[in-house]
Structures are given as C-alpha cells and as structure tokens.
Amino acid sequence: MSAEQELLNQIIEKAWKDPAFKEKLLADPKAAILESFNIDVPDDIQVSVVEETPKSFYLVIPPAPVEGEEDDAASMW
Numbered sequence: 001m002s003a004e005q006e007l008l009n010q011i012i013e014k015a016w017k018d019p020a021f022k023e024k025l026l027a028d029p030k031a032a033i034l035e036s037f038n039i040d041v042p043d044d045i046q047v048s049v050v051e052e053t054p055k056s057f058y059l060v061i062p063p064a065p066v067e068g069e070e071d072d073a074a075s076m077w
Helices: 003-017 019-027 029-037
Strands: none
Touching: 003 019, 003 029, 019 029
16 A cells, blocks of 8 residues: 555544544645644645445546656546
8 A cells, every 4th residue: 555545544534533634635625634643735736525324425537648758537636
C-alpha cells in the first residue's frame, strides 16, 4: 500500500472514530489534516471532503494520464 493510501485510510478511520475531527474535516479539510496529521496541504491543491450515506455514492474520476509522463494518479500532494 502506498504512503498516500495509508494516509487516506488513517484520515477515514479518524473521521469514523472522532466526531469533532469529522466535523472539522468536512468544514475545513486542510486545517483538519494539518492539525491532526501535521501535513500542510499546499495552497494550490484543492481538497474537498464529502460524506457518503447508505443512499449516496460519489465516484471520483482522476485526471487522465498524460502520455510520456510518469503516472501521478496515486500522488496526492
């Protein structure tokens, strides 16, 4: 598992267990990540957090790879 995927898993697990973190993550993701994981997301990176429910599902389509460039699909920031 990549470091990025491990971080995503840690963020999700913390949101499941800590309602205050989850509320902050939904309202201000960059601040929540900085406070809880000491990771400063760069200003030019937009972070959106949505919560799925039993009756909702979100499909995220990553950017298409550019031919000849290294695959950055797994890299968050």
